[in-house]
Amino acid sequence: MPIRTEPMTVNVGPQHPSTHGVFRLRITFDGEEILEVEPILGYLHRGSEKLAEERNYVQVVTLTDRLDYTSSMINNQAYCLAVEKLLGVEPPLRAKFLRTLVAELQRIASHLVAVGFFIQELGAFGTPLMYAFRSRERILDLFEMLCGARITVSYMRPGGVFADAPPDFWPALTQFMHDFAIEFNEFEQLLLENEILLVRTRGVSPLPPEMAINCSVSGPVLRASGVNWDWRKMDPYDAYDKVEFDVPVGSHWDNYDRFWVRMQEVRQSMRIIDQCVAQIEPGPVRLVDLPLVIRPEAGAEAYGRVEASKGELGFYLVSDGGIAPYRCKIRSPSLINLTVTEHLLVGWKLADMIVSLGSVDINMGEVDR
């Protein structure tokens, strides 16, 4: 005889340890099972797009730092590529390599955060997170060396990067790559095949490729769904056409694959960095003839995109000939990846919900902008 129970509606977030910032889900539970999900956003809305209309092209770089604050370098890169497209210029080769290199470093840092918090949400008491942060800290140190800041880097400029790396950056990078290879092996040993992790994530919340494409999901989540699509391969920007790497693709489409794809992407990023270091040559790092205050011609528009750590990050810029973009639309991967929350969460349990949300790896700075 079924016992009459009533569903209950619970707010998960905005003040919840596992919602990646101030994100709110209104969830209807039946016991521990999820019946309905409604994501509620906007707690971190700062109006970046409106602010960008009030700043000149270089000043907008500082805004992009604050979108996805775990991968500022890649945001910088996406924006600068869009402006360069708008102007029809290309940065010098050394700048391209530098950008690729720091973007990959940032991708490692961002994936480490994603994976670390993913395991944290699985309930490991901090250890994997601390190990991930230990390595991430070294990357941030390298960024500090490069541009004087750790998170809000503002390193890139339309037409290159603001300054060449200091001479002591290169030995530090080599040392880091050496140490990180060891640390990452350790990290993989700790986690990659852990049975508890496997039973918790294997087969949970699968996202079929059709669904992923229809929902415009991008980045590691799309690749974990079995779609081999990486803008670095498909539309190579900066120096990505000069380096070799593989695109890891998931086969089960589940939480474990999303985690696995990120782990493998870190390995590929390490490959790319090594190739960049080997190939980079002295030369200018910034277009000399580009003035500080940029004025693209009126009516020009460009959609610049990169494969950011969370997915396809695009800047759609429209110019009216002024010193500030007329419109700066940010196609943020985190926001659009959230479209699948309902599909991923409904029917699963409370504990899986947190993990699935973590596996999508959203960043509220980017979702709300």
Added chain:
Amino acid sequence: MMQVKALSGDQLAERLEQALPDSVVDKISDEVWVEPARIAEVARFLKEDEDLDFQFLNSVSAVDFIEYFALVYHLTSLRKQHTAIVKAKVYGRDELVVPSVYQVWRGADFQEREIWDLMGIRFAGHPNMKRIMLWEGFEGHPLRKDYL
């Protein structure tokens, strides 16, 4: 190295004219301007046509050009590996309604809600046309040029 190529406006316009007469308003180098009222139809055609196969909607943007709003759809076909830009002009300032492409690409869900929230263009057929970034009851649409 694989490369994604952009479809030219001419190509797109030609295909669209064949299948959906009078849907195209204008075409420029690599973009095609379509009738805003028929955007959902156009979208379904672009997605389901074998040769075009635009299954991936990159982004939906709205730009306020004061006398009109431009809706910009960036599309990609993952299989054919080409991209396209489809645009629509929406004239007026108040009570703007455009058919939603939610039923074609669910990826438009949050972006259309965001456009309604920040630009004030309503999408007919969207099941959950609420404000997304700002709270219900917020007055005005902040990304419009006349919002200060």
Added chain:
Amino acid sequence: MYGLAMAKGLMVTLKNLTKKPTTVQYPEERVKQHPRFRGEEFVWYEERCTGCASCAKYCPLGIIKIVTSPSETAPKQGDKYRLEVFDIEIQRCMFCGLCVEACPYDCLFMGSGFEQGKYSRKDMVLHVEDLRQADKHPSTFFRPQLEASGYDPRGGRPLNWREVGRESWRWHQQEKSGLRLEHSPVDTAGSQQESN
């Protein structure tokens, strides 16, 4: 075998138990701060400032307020203005360094401190007098001439306006573009640069 990976995980944590902690005990110990660090307490050299307000124009947040009056004290330097007000609202500053990048006379440097917490917002505004009197530990951010001299802002002594050096505009342009020319050592006399 089932449990093998779990045992491996235990070994990894055990191995890390014996490692030296990676964190440091903050106030007593500090991590190394790189010379390019973009810190608080801007370093400003009044001797060189012409009051052009490029920094104020270039600040994305508009937190720099400059009021000038024609100077009578430095007529030899040409058209120089004396700064009446140079307020930097440091509580809103995001340390992007664009003001430093915009300064054409190399008179504004990022600082190197970061422990400037105050109890009131009013105290967070850097006034011209504060800037004049502050200890000058300029960061080498966007100042290649300083970087080439190997100056470490945290460890080094305060530098005066002659010591921080200034490269010719042409040199600077090339440096910005990454063509590393021979670095001239930091000029302690500071005369030849000033003639530019």
Added chain:
Amino acid sequence: MNCQLAADNILFENALYRVIYDAVGSFLPCWLAYVAAGLAIMLILVNAVLLGAALVTWFERRLLGRFHNRIGPNRWGPFGLLQPIADLAKLMTKEDLIPAGADKITFSLVPLVMMAPLLLMTAVIPFSKNTALANLNVGVLFILAIGSLTTVAIFMAGWSSNNRYALFGAARAVAVLISYEVPVVISLLGVVMVAGSMSLANIVQAQAIPFLLVQPLALLIFLTGMSAELNRTPFDVAEAESEIIAGYHIEYSGIKFALIFAAETGAMLVVAATIATLFLSGWVGPFAEYIGWFWFLLKTLLVLFVFVWIRATYPRLRVDQIMALSWKFLLPLSLINLAATTLEVFFLRDSAGTLATIDLWIMAGINIPLALGCIFLFGNLVPENAKVLSVRPTTVVVPAVATVEVR
């Protein structure tokens, strides 16, 4: 009055007890002297548990810090030893809130119901040779029975808080308890059977070789089950901070929180002491006559270390997986252990009904391979999704026209 302490009293040889007993007994009735001397031991126990709980929090935090490659609390006192005192002082002066709509009486009773059984459990644990408050002949059962009272407190906390997260935590705690009590209790049957007694003092004496070797399967089950009942990783679903924030004690603040927290860590301490007694031969060691307490503490610390180590390494299981683990893995394992031990005892015992040391070694020789074999066997029965797939296809899937139904 000339009181004579009965020779069979467990505290007969305890110096402190004897001194008090004789002193009080010289001018008061014997039973009062007995009570007074007992009270002295009780005070020691209460203080030991409370201070011990404080030290365990410090030990755990410090050790976790080192596992994480960071320093851990080190500001107050040498090595941060005074940190728990600072925490207590802070919590004492915090506002003590009872949420509106909570069941006030039940809510306030929780720290009490949590703390009392914990203290009571220590009564039967022999800390050293001839040092326990009481040598109950049902010691093991006493510990198990009193120990599970904590769950009542957890459920009270969850229910009375009028908070959804607390309710989740409470429901999970009860579900976990009813699942894990069974294998835990069955696993201890083997120990009792080999020792031939339920009194903890006798069990210690029966351990000619530590039962760790004789009953490895029982230790595994007991450790796992106790981790679950103590809400420790990987079974900490009742207070899973990443899911239900703090679970049942989400609404507690101030001194009530301090007590609940102390009870949790104290419970860990007591369970570690129990394991040390039952499986690691308690206070037995070289010079145990004089420094038995040292061996006891050392073994307790060792078990505590294992608890912390596991917490530092593993992610958490989901609640239904925890239940499945108990009913489908641990319960059969405990029954196998029971059957094996029964048969071994039946065939190895001599006519007088005792087991010689050599018999214990034989049992160890059988049981250790049996434990490994059982884990291997049941490990192969785990669902396919828990298997490691090291080689994975990286095929390009570019799907056909999406046929996803749009709601």
Added chain:
Amino acid sequence: MLEDYFRQYGLIAIFAAIAVLVPTGMLMMSYMAGKVGLRPSNPTPVKLEAYECGVETIGGRWNQFNFRYYMFAILFVIFDVEVVFLYPWATKFLKLELFALIEMAVFVAILLVGWAYAWRKRDLEWRS
């Protein structure tokens, strides 16, 4: 023997009283500290709200919660009763005859049948 029994449990009873008194005393101490003013007490309606991630709770106070573990509870009761019988048996097993072994094997086997039935009926799993 009986005297020993009362002596032991007498001590346990006193200890139980102390075990209750100690936390009560601590709670009282804290209460007194509040009275003296060592501890602030300034409850406001917002502060007293149940914590639900910073937003107001939706719905009623205590609702009928889908608990899903009835079958486990029943099994738990069965097995715990079994264990109560097993303990005295195990204590004295060193001196018992073969008959006791067989008897207990039968007893456990009967319970195992029930357990296997529950497993077979998939009652040991999470079901919707």
